[in-house]
Amino acid sequence: xxxxxxxxxxxxxxxxxxxxxxxxxxxxxxxxxxxxxxxxxxxxxxxxxxxxxxxxxxxxxxxxxxxxxxxxxxxxxxxxxxxxxxxxxxxxxxxxxxxxxxxxxxxxxxxxxxxxxxxxxxxxxxxxxxxxxxxxxxxxxxxxxxxxxxxxxxxxxxxxxxxxxxxxxxxxxxxxxxxxxxxxxxxxxxxxxxxxxxxxxxxxxxxxxxxxxxxxxxxxxxxxxxxxxxxxxxxxxxxxxxxxxxxxxxxxxxxxxxxxxxxxxxxxxxxxxxxxxxx
Amino acid sequence: xxxxxxxxxxxxxxxxxxxxxxxxxxxxxxxxxxxxxxxxxxxxxxxxxxxxxxxxxxxxxxxxxxxxxxxxxxxxxxxxxxxxxxxxxxxxxxxxxxxxxxxxxxxxxxxxxxxxxxxxxxxxxxxxxxxxxxxxxxxxxxxxxxxxxxxxxxxxxxxxxxxxxxxxxxxxxxxxxxxxxxxxxxxxxxxxxxxxxxxxxxxxxxxxxxxxxxxxxxxxxxxxxxxxxxxxxxxxxxxxxxxxxxxxxxxxxxxxxxxxxxxxxxxxxxxxxxxxxxx
Numbered sequence: 001x002x003x004x005x006x007x008x009x010x011x012x013x014x015x016x017x018x019x020x021x022x023x024x025x026x027x028x029x030x031x032x033x034x035x036x037x038x039x040x041x042x043x044x045x046x047x048x049x050x051x052x053x054x055x056x057x058x059x060x061x062x063x064x065x066x067x068x069x070x071x072x073x074x075x076x077x078x079x080x081x082x083x084x085x086x087x088x089x090x091x092x093x094x095x096x097x098x099x100x101x102x103x104x105x106x107x108x109x110x111x112x113x114x115x116x117x118x119x120x121x122x123x124x125x126x127x128x129x130x131x132x133x134x135x136x137x138x139x140x141x142x143x144x145x146x147x148x149x150x151x152x153x154x155x156x157x158x159x160x161x162x163x164x165x166x167x168x169x170x171x172x173x174x175x176x177x178x179x180x181x182x183x184x185x186x187x188x189x190x191x192x193x194x195x196x197x198x199x200x201x202x203x204x205x206x207x208x209x210x211x212x213x214x215x216x217x218x219x220x221x222x223x224x225x226x227x228x229x230x231x232x233x234x235x236x237x238x239x240x241x242x243x244x245x246x247x248x249x250x251x252x253x254x255x256x257x258x259x260x261x262x263x264x265x266x267x268x269x270x271x272x273x274x275x276x277x278x279x
Numbered sequence: 280x281x282x283x284x285x286x287x288x289x290x291x292x293x294x295x296x297x298x299x300x301x302x303x304x305x306x307x308x309x310x311x312x313x314x315x316x317x318x319x320x321x322x323x324x325x326x327x328x329x330x331x332x333x334x335x336x337x338x339x340x341x342x343x344x345x346x347x348x349x350x351x352x353x354x355x356x357x358x359x360x361x362x363x364x365x366x367x368x369x370x371x372x373x374x375x376x377x378x379x380x381x382x383x384x385x386x387x388x389x390x391x392x393x394x395x396x397x398x399x400x401x402x403x404x405x406x407x408x409x410x411x412x413x414x415x416x417x418x419x420x421x422x423x424x425x426x427x428x429x430x431x432x433x434x435x436x437x438x439x440x441x442x443x444x445x446x447x448x449x450x451x452x453x454x455x456x457x458x459x460x461x462x463x464x465x466x467x468x469x470x471x472x473x474x475x476x477x478x479x480x481x482x483x484x485x486x487x488x489x490x491x492x493x494x495x496x497x498x499x500x501x502x503x504x505x506x507x508x509x510x511x512x513x514x515x516x517x518x519x520x521x522x523x524x525x526x527x528x529x530x531x532x533x534x535x536x537x538x539x540x541x542x543x544x545x546x547x548x549x550x551x552x553x554x555x556x557x558x
Contacts, residue, residue: 006488171483190486202477204450207469207495214493216486 006220014047016277020072021053023060031057038063040075049260051279061235066243074105074249074274077219079238082109084222085191089119089165092187096120096161098178101169101194102139103130105274109247110167111138116246120161124178145174158182165189172197184210191217251276293326295556299351300332302339310336317342319354328539330558340514345522353384353528353553356498358517361388363501364446364470368398371466373443375399377457380448380473381418382409384553388526389446390417395525399440403457424453437461444468451476463489470496530555 003009019041023034040061045054063072089097097114101107102123114121115138123139125131131142141157143150158178164185168175169192176199179188206212223231241247250273255263260277267275282288298320302313319340324333342351368376376393380386381402393400394417402418404410410421420436422429437457443464447454448471455478458467485491502510520526529552534542536558546554 171480176480190483192487193483198479198481199483200477200479201450201455201493204469204472204478207493208471208497209495211495211497211500213495214480214486216488216490216492218487218490221490 006218014043014050014053016043016048016050016053018042018074018076019048019053020063020069020075024052026057028057034060034062038072040067040072042076049257049277051257061239064239064243067239068242068249070251070274070276071242071247071249073276075238075242078106078109079241079247080223080234081106081191081217081219082113083234083238084219084226085110085167085189085217086113086117086119088167088187088189088217089114090117092165092185094119094162094164096122096140096163097165097167098122098124098158098163098182099167100124100175100178101192102134102142103271104169105250106169108134108137108250112247113241114138120163122157122161122163124174150174151177154178154181167191170194171199173199175199176201179212179214180206182212184212186210186212188212188214189217190214249274254278293322293329293332295322295327295329295332297321297353297355298327298332299342299348299354303331305336307336313339313341317351319346319351321355328536328556330536340518343518343522346518347521347528349530349553349555350521350526350528352555354517354521357385357388358520358526359502359513360385360470360496360498361392362513362516363498363505364389364468364496365392365396365398367446367466367468367496368393368444369396371444371464373398373441375401375419375440375442376444376446377401377403377437377442377461378446379403379454379457380471381413381421382550383448384529385448387413387416387529391526392520393417399442401436401440401442403453429453430456433457433460446470449473450478452478454478455480458491458493459485461491463491465489465491467491467493468496469493528553533557 001015022038023036026032026035034057040063041055042059043053044056044059096119099107099110099121103125111121111123120140121138122141122143123134124143124145126145128144128147134142143154143157158181162183164183166179166182166186166188168188168190171190171193172195179186180203252270252272252275253267254276257277257279264275280294301317302315305311305314313336319342320334321338322332323335323338375398378386378389378400382404390400390402399419400417401420401422402413403422403424405424407423413421422433422436437460441462443462445458445461445465445467447467447469450469450472451474458465459482531549531551531554532546533555536556539556543554
């Protein structure tokens with residue numbers, strides 16, 4: 001909506017990265033086969049906040065009946081990001097990781113997946129209140145950055161779990177401080193920037209002597225670079241998790257398309273989950 | 280000397296990472312073969328600022344007669360670092376790179392090697408004065424961070440050469456600013472920390488959307504991890520470069536061991552090159 005996530009805003013063009021819908025027309029062999037099917041899709045040609053949208057057939061995922069519309073409408077961006085980020089932890093051969101913005105929809109997907117993969121997750125949130133909720137979702141430890149004992153709790157959790165991956169959607173100084181408190185070989189994987197702070201690198205020597213790294217993750221780069229068989233496996237896994245109820249999409253509200261622009265921001269601000277827009 | 284480079288200072292133990300000398304005694308088959316030979320060596324067991332030092336035989340390099348004592352005494356740390364860092368540029372498939380602290384002994388080795396490898400080097404220095412000298416040494420462009428037009432010159436050099444590797448021995452804000460001005464896919468490779476500044480990451484989004492990375496290089500980690508045949512090739516290449524005069528070690532002074540502690544710091548401060556200590 002704000003043009004801040006790798007795509008500029010274009011006047012007169014619908015917003016929306018992803019959605020669910022029934023294919024009404026297709027051009028080309030693959031697309032023609034999809035006509036009539038319910039699919040989750042990326043709005044690769046036009047935005048998805050619309051009655052009709054254009055997409056590449058290769059980025060339309062035919063859906064199992066057991067996957068609800070709400071889950072289907074958020075089947076691609078967050079779930080594939082969750083799988084790719086948990087993959088990143090496994091590639092780093094780390095048994096544990098730290099995750100901030102852990103109360104978000106994506107955070108909860110990552111926590112649930114990590115638990116099933118046998119990884120210990122240290123969840124970081126800004127304000128107290130959802131600790132038990134996040135432990136239920138799969139967190140092994142929960143840190144609250146605004147708490148008085150944050151530094152002490154963080155040190156204890158790092159000592160206990162030795163996480164070598166930091167999955168970061170915030171990018172503030174607390175994230176940098178966690179990074180420098182983590183063990184040899186730690187990777188800071190930035191995939192979002194919710195904070196306006198510009199973090200300071202207080203321990204440059206750790207890149208040299210402790211083999212630390214900072215890198216980024218962007219689904220739009222991961223998708224085309226992942227091997228096709230890996231993508232197929234991931235899409236299957238994602239649908240199975242939603243169909244079986246291991247994952248579910250928290251929905252704060254459903255809005256008609258006509259009033260979405262006026263009402264979506266206050267709905268999102270409740271923090272209760274996704275807002276679904278129905279044409 | 281200050282215990283700041285990955286090894287603590289130990290009271291009563293000699294300093295010195297490397298040196299040249301004749302092997303007077305050896306324990307084990309490999310070591311016995313070296314007795315009587317002039318070798319460049321790493322002080323892996325005791326420091327090299329000494330009349331006698333202990334090393335691992337595997338880290339003693341028998342020398343060609345054409346390599347001078349001065350070149351041999353500095354044959355390992357800087358030259359191997361130069362080769363490994365230029366390798367890093369080639370691994371990143373970048374035709375160009377930025378190098379700060381470019382006037383140092385190591386900086387000059389990198390510039391000479393890069394020219395012979397067909398890579399364009401953008402040399403960064405703090406103060407004006409050695410620009411022509413560095414162009415002779417192999418720099419395609421020279422940037423002076425204290426100059427009024429630094430930002431403008433940096434932008435022009437980046438536009439012309441599109442460097443995607445930043446070889447950094449300084450770690451200050453100017454380095455971070457260069458990093459964020461560099462193209463998609465840039466790797467910031469930290470291998471030293473001459474500045475006391477803690478640089479600020481003003482553009483976290485570039486890790487995500489521009490696939491940028493920060494990482495470190497430490498010779499002590501690279502050496503054991505490099506394949507043995509690569510290490511042998513590198514050691515041969517290094518000796519050939521010194522023997523042929525393509526590389527040479529700038530020597531500011533030669534001091535007797537007895538007076539080294541008192542006199543070395545002012546000698547190093549002249550910036551005229553290495554100080555050799557002779558027992």
